[in-house]
Amino acid sequence: MADRTASVRKPRLAVFKFASCDGCQLQLLDACGQLMQLADRVEIAQFLEASSRVDPGPYDLGLVEGSISTAEDVERIQAIRRDCRFLVTIGACATSGGIQALRNWGKIDEFLSAVYASPETIDALATSTPIADHVPVDFELRGCPVDPHQLLDVVTSVLLGRRPKVPSQSVCVECKSRGTVCVAVARGIPCLGPVTQAGCGALCPTHNRECFGCYGPAEAVNLVSLTGFYEQQGASREHLTRLVRGINGYSEAFRCESDRLQEEPDGVSTRERA
Amino acid sequence: MMRAVPREGAEQTLPGGAFPSGVATAPAGDPWRAHAVRIEGIVEEVPGVRSYDLRFLDDAVARDYRFVPGQFNMLHLPGIGEAAISISSDPAEPAQLAHTVRAVGNVTDALARMRVGETLMLRGPFGRPWPIAERTGRDLVLVAGGLGLASQRAAIRQLARHRERYSSVTVLHGAKEPASLLYTSEYEAWKASGLVVRGSVDGLADQGGTVDADAIPAWSGRVGLVTDLLSEVTTLSERTTLLCCGPDPMMTAVADVAMRRGVAADEIFLSLERNMACAVRHCGLCQFGPVFVCQDGPVFSYAAIAPFLRVPHL
Amino acid sequence: MHPENHPTRPEPRGVGSEELSVGASVWLPLDRLQGVIDALRADGMRVVGPQVAEGAVVYRDLERTSDLPLGWIDEQDGGRYRLTQQAEAGVFDHVVGPHSLKNFLFPSRDTIGRFLREDGTWKQLEDLPPEPPLAVLGVRACDLAGLAIQDRVFLGGEAVDPHYRRRRESLFLVAVNCRRAAATCFCHSTGCGPAVTGGFDLALTEFSGRFLCDIGSLRGAEMLAKAAAGSPLDRCTADEVQRARQQSAALEQAMHARREVPGEPRPRSMEMEGLRDLLFNNLEHARWDDVASRCLSCTNCTLVCPTCFCASVTEVADLSGDHVERERHWASCFTLDHARMHGESVRSSTASRYRQWLTHKLAGWIDQFGTSGCTGCGRCITWCPVGIDLTEEVAAIRDAPPPQEATP
Numbered sequence: 001m002a003d004r005t006a007s008v009r010k011p012r013l014a015v016f017k018f019a020s021c022d023g024c025q026l027q028l029l030d031a032c033g034q035l036m037q038l039a040d041r042v043e044i045a046q047f048l049e050a051s052s053r054v055d056p057g058p059y060d061l062g063l064v065e066g067s068i069s070t071a072e073d074v075e076r077i078q079a080i081r082r083d084c085r086f087l088v089t090i091g092a093c094a095t096s097g098g099i100q101a102l103r104n105w106g107k108i109d110e111f112l113s114a115v116y117a118s119p120e121t122i123d124a125l126a127t128s129t130p131i132a133d134h135v136p137v138d139f140e141l142r143g144c145p146v147d148p149h150q151l152l153d154v155v156t157s158v159l160l161g162r163r164p165k166v167p168s169q170s171v172c173v174e175c176k177s178r179g180t181v182c183v184a185v186a187r188g189i190p191c192l193g194p195v196t197q198a199g200c201g202a203l204c205p206t207h208n209r210e211c212f213g214c215y216g217p218a219e220a221v222n223l224v225s226l227t228g229f230y231e232q233q234g235a236s237r238e239h240l241t242r243l244v245r246g247i248n249g250y251s252e253a254f255r256c257e258s259d260r261l262q263e264e265p266d267g268v269s270t271r272e273r274a
Numbered sequence: 275m276m277r278a279v280p281r282e283g284a285e286q287t288l289p290g291g292a293f294p295s296g297v298a299t300a301p302a303g304d305p306w307r308a309h310a311v312r313i314e315g316i317v318e319e320v321p322g323v324r325s326y327d328l329r330f331l332d333d334a335v336a337r338d339y340r341f342v343p344g345q346f347n348m349l350h351l352p353g354i355g356e357a358a359i360s361i362s363s364d365p366a367e368p369a370q371l372a373h374t375v376r377a378v379g380n381v382t383d384a385l386a387r388m389r390v391g392e393t394l395m396l397r398g399p400f401g402r403p404w405p406i407a408e409r410t411g412r413d414l415v416l417v418a419g420g421l422g423l424a425s426q427r428a429a430i431r432q433l434a435r436h437r438e439r440y441s442s443v444t445v446l447h448g449a450k451e452p453a454s455l456l457y458t459s460e461y462e463a464w465k466a467s468g469l470v471v472r473g474s475v476d477g478l479a480d481q482g483g484t485v486d487a488d489a490i491p492a493w494s495g496r497v498g499l500v501t502d503l504l505s506e507v508t509t510l511s512e513r514t515t516l517l518c519c520g521p522d523p524m525m526t527a528v529a530d531v532a533m534r535r536g537v538a539a540d541e542i543f544l545s546l547e548r549n550m551a552c553a554v555r556h557c558g559l560c561q562f563g564p565v566f567v568c569q570d571g572p573v574f575s576y577a578a579i580a581p582f583l584r585v586p587h588l
Numbered sequence: 589m590h591p592e593n594h595p596t597r598p599e600p601r602g603v604g605s606e607e608l609s610v611g612a613s614v615w616l617p618l619d620r621l622q623g624v625i626d627a628l629r630a631d632g633m634r635v636v637g638p639q640v641a642e643g644a645v646v647y648r649d650l651e652r653t654s655d656l657p658l659g660w661i662d663e664q665d666g667g668r669y670r671l672t673q674q675a676e677a678g679v680f681d682h683v684v685g686p687h688s689l690k691n692f693l694f695p696s697r698d699t700i701g702r703f704l705r706e707d708g709t710w711k712q713l714e715d716l717p718p719e720p721p722l723a724v725l726g727v728r729a730c731d732l733a734g735l736a737i738q739d740r741v742f743l744g745g746e747a748v749d750p751h752y753r754r755r756r757e758s759l760f761l762v763a764v765n766c767r768r769a770a771a772t773c774f775c776h777s778t779g780c781g782p783a784v785t786g787g788f789d790l791a792l793t794e795f796s797g798r799f800l801c802d803i804g805s806l807r808g809a810e811m812l813a814k815a816a817a818g819s820p821l822d823r824c825t826a827d828e829v830q831r832a833r834q835q836s837a838a839l840e841q842a843m844h845a846r847r848e849v850p851g852e853p854r855p856r857s858m859e860m861e862g863l864r865d866l867l868f869n870n871l872e873h874a875r876w877d878d879v880a881s882r883c884l885s886c887t888n889c890t891l892v893c894p895t896c897f898c899a900s901v902t903e904v905a906d907l908s909g910d911h912v913e914r915e916r917h918w919a920s921c922f923t924l925d926h927a928r929m930h931g932e933s934v935r936s937s938t939a940s941r942y943r944q945w946l947t948h949k950l951a952g953w954i955d956q957f958g959t960s961g962c963t964g965c966g967r968c969i970t971w972c973p974v975g976i977d978l979t980e981e982v983a984a985i986r987d988a989p990p991p992q993e994a995t996p
Contacts, residue, residue: 176891177696181642194886229974305747352703352912353905554747558898564955587940
């Protein structure tokens, strides 16, 4: 049988990690059967979560997990960008700074001394920021962690030169499609579902929990209206600030809202403001 | 879905009102039912725009298939998606379908990667046609912007064959640049049939903007907006029926010019384009005010939809 | 099976199966309602009915009447739904929950075609997975109205949707006359309720532990006959039937008489007169921007609406790409994808999307299907996460119509 790869070069894929928990890489690894198909169609040049082999660039597609958290990260992402024709960031850390971006509202020195026995050995930036704050990114795949099906669709789409089929509507679409009862309306639990991008299949509301915003802001969000209503229903500013300032708390829409909640005086409803 | 349009003289029975109710298209089964077609030929019309000649694999389907100019098919690439595309071929040869497609999305991009001999699925035809059959004796003016000419080519072929039934037939085609004028190789044949055919390019000017002739190299023809071209048409009067297809702002501008010249609002017909998933009034995506573009249109009388055309973001 | 095919049996006071005819009314105790469920299930039907789950009354598969929400009522307001127990509440004293018949007849995901590529050539496969016929217990007047509206959409036009049709044709409906209304209910305005007037197989009116059961169809009579086998059902007297009708009429009058009480949810109503022209004459009313400042574009109103029918289609392919299923799923005019053309949404602003939803529901629908798209069920009010209330929006536009041109 003729080796077609001899004449048609397989696209080269590389996976990079920055400040993160590796959960998104595990999602890629978990999609094992499909990953084998993927391996058949692309050359996996670097994926440390799966293999210690590291082939040098350039790469056709780079998947980047994690946020920029150290001075070294700032340098390394520039080099990766130069090496990758397409750069796709995956997960909340890479697309919005992740849960570790909570430190962006605090004082780094206080965190370091509270957490580490020898804080002087830690070399970290004062902020955790998304990859797109540092280099141009071709596509951002949200989620904490990312959905393996969406991840494979993005990889396939880049290879085929088409737009990924990633929804940008709210989590409410997934709740209602599943027949899940709204936790906000039926239980009075402040939920980020109406302002969060779908993709998780409404995992938390299906388990009677509110949405924590893992997939970041949906396509058209109105946080002021939502938090204003939750306040009218009795939720505290502090609770709402914590809710919005979560896994994707540093994404622009969520960041602006938690800052607003913190800065504006209590008890001003949306209606009164309007 | 196959429409129960009679073989001979079908177009004679088609009403031309805003929302004709007389086109009886009793359901012939599953509207989602598609038929396999093979790509027999691909013609690169202009950069990024190709025409696909399609033939049904099933002879029985090919035998029964009929369409009227202005109708569209849903072209379905399994695994990729489906797109509504005007039928651009001659209605006299209904089984030799042609569709002219610009690669602008997932489906049309994937279509652009297909080759002669490959198959796809097709549903159709759908929609209200151009009301040309019952406009005999009148001055017909067809105005197309860009790819809008694709929705008019079937009508042009039919008008060229039956030119003597009409007082005059004028085809105006506007595009941004000479290279994006469609079907230019056919202009001579259309003219030979007695049609007046004029093309115009407007450079990079948006509708209503100014035209920079210097920005358009190597073009000896007309430079200007298609509305300017329309203003020069001598047959524009109360005896005119105008058929227009292009971007919404261009169509309203064309309608304004035509009405100033005495063309009745209900003798101006526009072909609209909207997002669409079913083509049979079930999916709701193509709504435009109170109408469904897929089945109430895509061809509408200007009189019926003018109030809605002027509302932003409707 | 025709009721008359049943063997005769002794019947001291009750009515035999031969008297279980369309138009007749019989008394059905709760335990005999179980017999109806058993008969439907024995007939191969999937039976669903209202049950308490996840803090709401929702439709679930139903085997036992003991799973029905006896003693529960629902309090509803804009963006708020709470279940409470009430000692005197019956089996059906809740009104409508987030689910409606739409969830079953026009499900959120539905395979509408299967395709196979063999030797490079595509073909459509004929077979779709079979489904058991469905029986729904506890359907209210507003939802029967919603069903009639979706019938017009999917069955009443030039094209008929075969997937909706096969479910609709085998559908068995046990309707219920409401005894109370939530504050969000306004079926008295739309004319869709509260009384069930037709379009059912059986209809129940609850009277302390038993139901007056109206027989609406031959199938209804047949199932009731099976439930009555061995122990005949008592026939209702004309007075008892009259009492049941009066109960619905009284509720309707009470709904018309409702007035706002401080500290309580505002009872909803909507002036339907001239609504189509009012909305089409006010497509650029300032109220659209006002509601857009509150609207989340989250789609909840459209997805809980029993009549909203928008859908898009996705392609689901296996890894080889040779097996493809086309899946129709709910779409909403509140998403940017709904009106996307060449990468851009025609309705890019929330104001334009809310306008699309409301004008379609209350105005465009009349042109398209000869009926309003609103049943007055109030779901869009209750399940809006910020309590946007279409009756309030309509009233605001009605109160302050700017000078406009004539109706389009």
